[in-house]
Amino acid sequence: MDEGTIGRLLVASLHQGIADELPNRLEFYESWLSQEGLRDGRLGLAPLTAVLSFLRQEGGGAYPRVTARAGAYSAEWLMDALGPTQRKVALRLPGPLRIWVVLRLARRLARQTYGGSRVVGRGVGLGRGVVDVRGSVFCQVRDRVPEPLCEFYASALRVLLSRLDLAMDAHTAECRAAGATRCTIALTAAHAQVDA
Secondary structure: OOOOEEEHHHHHHHHHHHHHHOHHHHHHHHOOOOHHHHHHOEEEHHHHHHHHHHHHHOOOOHHHHHHHHHHHHHHHHHHHHOOHHHHHHHHHOOHHHHHHHHHHHHHHHHHHHEOOOEEEEEEEEOOEEEEEEEOOHHHOOOOOOOOOOOHHHHHHHHHHHHHOOOOEEEEEEEOHHHOOOOEEEEEEEHHHHHHO
């Protein structure tokens, strides 16, 4: 996939997220998330940028809800695309190797959603770590925004961690769109979030 192309996984998951969260607005967004784009599995960067821009203007927390659902759908579909044997083997691996599988799947998810995105794990182990999201299509904004825009990736990582039986959580730590120098998702032990 080239850098300016949006993959079918992101188009389909955003479409479904909008259908779930904003069903009355779906027809409006379908003018950009066209049936041809869904069928062909490709969408240009400009139509996706328009969709994300309009979603941010919806208000009422629509943007984080839609992108979180889209991230969760993308991760679920990615896991379901693995064969049953692959899923069983992954679940039987020791914890550190299951984290490695999560990172590998997160890299695949980034490549399958937008050709210009990369995911890199730093210091990732059981109960801790940071995932850098480089070239996030969600964070390509002209002006700084008040809230982080990386919920798609945080939500996807939460699903991957859960599906591989890792008691960890993922949340946005830094976001370029909100003024940080990079986009990072912090991975923490699940109980650490409850105690905080």
